[in-house]
Amino acid sequence: MIQAIDRAAKVLSSLQGARRLGISELSTALSLPPSTVHGIVKSLQQHGLVAKEPGGNRYMLGPALLKLSNVYLDTLDVRARGMRWTHELARRTGLAVRLGVRLLDEVVIIHHDSRPDGSEQMPETGLAIPAHASAMGKVLLAYQPHEQAASLALRSLTGDTITDPGVFRADLEKVVDEALATEKNEAILGESSAAAPVVDHSGAVVAAVAVVMPTTEFPPAPTMLNDLRETARNISRELGAAQWPPTSGLIR
Amino acid sequence: MIQAIDRAAKVLSSLQGARRLGISELSTALSLPPSTVHGIVKSLQQHGLVAKEPGGNRYMLGPALLKLSNVYLDTLDVRARGMRWTHELARRTGLAVRLGVRLLDEVVIIHHDSRPDGSEQMPETGLAIPAHASAMGKVLLAYQPHEQAASLALRSLTGDTITDPGVFRADLEKVVDEALATEKNEAILGESSAAAPVVDHSGAVVAAVAVVMPTTEFPPAPTMLNDLRETARNISRELGAAQWPPTSGLIR
DNA sequence: GGAGAGGCTTCGGCATTACCGAATGAGGTT
DNA sequence: AACCTCATTCGGTAATGCCGAAGCCTCTCC
Numbered sequence: 413m414i415q416a417i418d419r420a421a422k423v424l425s426s427l428q429g430a431r432r433l434g435i436s437e438l439s440t441a442l443s444l445p446p447s448t449v450h451g452i453v454k455s456l457q458q459h460g461l462v463a464k465e466p467g468g469n470r471y472m473l474g475p476a477l478l479k480l481s482n483v484y485l486d487t488l489d490v491r492a493r494g495m496r497w498t499h500e501l502a503r504r505t506g507l508a509v510r511l512g513v514r515l516l517d518e519v520v521i522i523h524h525d526s527r528p529d530g531s532e533q534m535p536e537t538g539l540a541i542p543a544h545a546s547a548m549g550k551v552l553l554a555y556q557p558h559e560q561a562a563s564l565a566l567r568s569l570t571g572d573t574i575t576d577p578g579v580f581r582a583d584l585e586k587v588v589d590e591a592l593a594t595e596k597n598e599a600i601l602g603e604s605s606a607a608a609p610v611v612d613h614s615g616a617v618v619a620a621v622a623v624v625m626p627t628t629e630f631p632p633a634p635t636m637l638n639d640l641r642e643t644a645r646n647i648s649r650e651l652g653a654a655q656w657p658p659t660s661g662l663i664r
Numbered sequence: 665m666i667q668a669i670d671r672a673a674k675v676l677s678s679l680q681g682a683r684r685l686g687i688s689e690l691s692t693a694l695s696l697p698p699s700t701v702h703g704i705v706k707s708l709q710q711h712g713l714v715a716k717e718p719g720g721n722r723y724m725l726g727p728a729l730l731k732l733s734n735v736y737l738d739t740l741d742v743r744a745r746g747m748r749w750t751h752e753l754a755r756r757t758g759l760a761v762r763l764g765v766r767l768l769d770e771v772v773i774i775h776h777d778s779r780p781d782g783s784e785q786m787p788e789t790g791l792a793i794p795a796h797a798s799a800m801g802k803v804l805l806a807y808q809p810h811e812q813a814a815s816l817a818l819r820s821l822t823g824d825t826i827t828d829p830g831v832f833r834a835d836l837e838k839v840v841d842e843a844l845a846t847e848k849n850e851a852i853l854g855e856s857s858a859a860a861p862v863v864d865h866s867g868a869v870v871a872a873v874a875v876v877m878p879t880t881e882f883p884p885a886p887t888m889l890n891d892l893r894e895t896a897r898n899i900s901r902e903l904g905a906a907q908w909p910p911t912s913g914l915i916r
Numbered sequence: 917g918g919a920g921a922g923g924c925t926t927c928g929g930c931a932t933t934a935c936c937g938a939a940t941g942a943g944g945t946t
Numbered sequence: 947a948a949c950c951t952c953a954t955t956c957g958g959t960a961a962t963g964c965c966g967a968a969g970c971c972t973c974t975c976c
Contacts (some may be wrong), residue, residue, distance in 0.1 A: 414707045414963060416668035421711035428732055431739045435953055445936050450954065455666045459673035460767045467866025469953060473736040475767040478774065480680055482735035482790025484725040487683045502921070515712045515727040522730065538734025574929085614719025666934060668963070688923055697965050702925065721972090853934060 415654040419444070420452050424473065427462060432470045435517055481538070490515075490533055490610060490619045491522050493650045498525050498621060499644045505636050508532070508624045509643075511610075512548040515540060517564050519549045519620070544580060545573050547607035548620035550593035554584040555609060572597040591644075591657035592637060593620075596630050604630040606637060608644035613652030615659070622649065671696070672704050679714060679725050680826035686722045733790070740765075742862060742871045744776050746899040750777050750873060753895045757888050760784070760876045761895075763862075767792060769816050771801045771872070793851055796832060797825050797858035800872035802845035806836040807861060807869040807910055826848040841897075844889060845872075848882050856882040858889060860896035865904030867911070870909040873899065 419442065426441050427433060430633040435453065439446040453471055460476030485491060491511060498509040502525040510545040511523040520638050523537040543549030544566050553561045561584055566575040574580045596604040607622035625632060645656045671694065678693050679685060687705065690697040705723055708714040712728030737743060743763060750761040754777040763775040776788040795801030796818050805813045813836055818827045826832045839845040848856040859874035873896050879883060897908045 413710060414668055414703050415961095416666055416963085417672045417704065417707040418711075420669045420672065421708075421713065424732060425711075429737070436951085446953075447937075447955085448935055451666050451934075451936095452669065454954090455669040456673075458665060459670075459677075461673065464866045466868050466870045472739050473732055475736070475765050475772045476775070477729060477733040477736050478790045479767060479770075479772050479792045480676060480725055481729040483680045483683070484727070484729050487724050515731060518731075520727045520731050522727070538730045540731045554889050586812045612718045616718045618718045667932095668934085686923070687925085699926085699966080700925075700964055703963075703965095706925090 416452065419448075420456055422462065423452055423456065427471065427473050431592060432465055432468075432472045434470045438471075445653070451649075485522065485537075488522060489651060490612070490647065494610065494619070494621065495523055497643050497646050500521060501621070501639060502526070502622065503528055504639055505623055505638075510536065510548065510605075510622045510624060511619055512541075512546075512552070512607075512622065513619050514549070516544065517543050519543050519546050519552060522619070527567045527576045535617040536571070542567065542569065545569050545595065545599040546622075547593040547595040547605040550587050550595065551607045551609045551620040552617060554587040554593065558584075569599050570597055570601050572601075574598060591641060594631070597627055602627050606632055606640055607656055608640050609648075610644050611651070611653040611656055611658045613646040615653065615655070617658055618651075619647075620644075668704070669836070671700075672708055675708065675711065676725065679723065683727055684717055684720075684722045684724045690723075706739045737774065737789075740774060741903060742864070742899065745902045746862065746871070746873065747775055749895050749898050750775060751876065753873070753891060754778075756779055756891055757875055762788065762800065762857075762874045762876060763871055764793075764804070764859075764874065765871050766799075766801070766804040767793065767796050771795050771798050771804060774871070794821065797821050797847065797851040798874075799845040799847040800874045801834060802839050802847065802869040803828075803859045803872040804869060806839040806845065809837075820822065821851050822853050824853075825848060843893060846847055846883070849879055854879050854886075858884055858892055860892050861900075861910055862896050863900040863903070863905040863908055863910045865906070867906065869910055870903075871899075872896075 422442055423438060424439055435446050435450050439449045442449065446602065453462055457464065460474045462471050463474040465472050490644045494511050498511055502509040506528055508527045509525040510521050512519040512521050518540040521536050521539045526532055541549065543553055544564050566577065566580060568575050574583060592606060592608050594606045604627045605622050605624045605625060607620045609617045610619040610621055623640055648656045666688055674694055675690060676895055678690055687698050687702050691701045694701065709716065712726045714723050715726040717724050746763050752760040758780055760779045761777040762773050764771040764773050770792040773788050773791045778784055794800065795805055796816050818829065818832060820827050826835060831901065844858060844860050846858045855876060856879045857874045857876045859872045861869045862871040862873055864870045875892055900908045
């Protein structure tokens with residue numbers, strides 16, 4: 413792990429949390445001398461990864477990130493292939509549908525179909541949700557080697573968030589058995605979801621597809637869960653997956 | 665400029681162009697030994713800024729960029745404040761409206777209102793256009809110190825792209841005089857646009873607002889250009905700008 | 917099925933690199 | 947007007963990351 417890049421990434425991460433920070437604020441946040449931080453920030457700035465806030469001397473994230481992320485979305489096969497299937501699922505179930513991938517200990521939403529009734533219109537693409545508190549996260553963790561899941565900090569988000577490592581691990585095993593994960597109020601009170609794994613040609617779980625519903629509609633009907641599984645299978649097939657559901661654990 | 669960060673940014677930039685690259689491809693692209701590139705890529709990977717493509721040994725951009733860019737958009741005052749005005753402008757003119765900021769020698773679109781008639785629905789947010797070939801780019805360059813514009817490579821995109829530095833410089837001076845830039849077929853054949861500067865409380869030009877039209881509708885009517893100027897002025901006022909149009913040149 | 921090649925990955929010594937302390941400058945506040 | 951805070955510059959030092967060479971894996975070709 414090369415130091416300067418690690419520190420640069422931490423600078424971006426800090427700015428992600430705090431929106432706008434001065435050099436000295438960053439310096440205390442990262443426990444580094446101001447001059448060191450300044451060098452890093454200036455380097456990032458020259459590439460547009462951070463920008464000085466207009467008329468001030470604080471820094472914020474830069475426009476290069478927007479361009480990069482746009483290309484990132486374009487390169488994602490899962491997204492391109494999955495979109496029509498998620499749209500179809502949203503139509504059939506009447507629920508909001510999400511596609512997500514893993515980012516360290518979170519799940520990032522790479523595509524979102526809002527409820528066909530148009531009740532909500534917030535753009536969720538790019539949103540990150542703690543993996544342990546979401547159905548998509550459970551799916552993405554369940555098929556990885558267990559150490560990864562074991563090293564998570566099970567931070568409580570609501571009263572219903574699973575915080576016990578043993579309970580969580582048991583939950584993950586159930587996910588593999590059923591090729592499906594559910595979550596009730598674990599991330600946001602009043603909101604629940606179910607998710608299924610998407611597999612690519614190599615057999616690795618590369619994404620999760622989820623339906624999101626008000627907790628009042630939980631648990632979802634079995635037919636709805638079958639629609640969800642079917643969607644996951646269809647996307648996986650388009651990606652060249654040989655089998656579905658995926659086999660557990662040791663896929664490299 | 666710290667070397668490792670510069671190289672890391674160049675790796676991201678290469679992946680932005682080529683979507684998927686192996687270590688050796690990156691290594692030749694950057695003229696660096698494979699082991700050096702490997703170290704950089706691995707460091708970026710640990711932060712989710714690049715990801716190994718599933719089932720292969722090539723690398724692509726990573727999901728962390730999506731999360732970062734999402735936060736970037738949230739932190740942009742111009743965008744939050746400008747959206748309602750651009751929407752109104754799109755309604756009044758019947759044209760697609762864009763909001764853009766400068767990224768080195770390009771303009772990145774940070775917000776897009778499609779034509780009210782719904783003719784096109786491609787998400788343009790995140791798209792980057794060479795600054796010298798767009799109306800927004802001319803606006804953003806015109807109010808900067810002239811050296812910045814002088815160091816641009818005026819690459820030809822269509823037959824109508826301005827490639828002569830003298831002509832371009834004269835064009836920029838006209839932009840300042842009129843507080844308005846236009847462009848006819850200079851980036852894409854059949855597409856033309858007009859743009860006006862958005863100023864913040866410090867008096868700096870922080871963004872450009874543009875209307876995009878088929879070249880068949882060019883030149884736009886004077887009333888339309890006034891609507892555009894008015895929109896730019898309204899957004900600027902909301903950002904706390906004391907005066908509009910901005911004064912030329914030497915704003916730091 | 918075996919041998920080869922190409923490319924990713926690991927390791928460690930050397931020199932370059934970036935780190936950091938202190939000094940300077942800019943901006944804002946009492 | 948003088949102080950204080952914070953960003954920024956500079957240069958010496960030693961810690962840092964760079965790169966050559968060797969290992970390992972996968973895929974290909976015979």
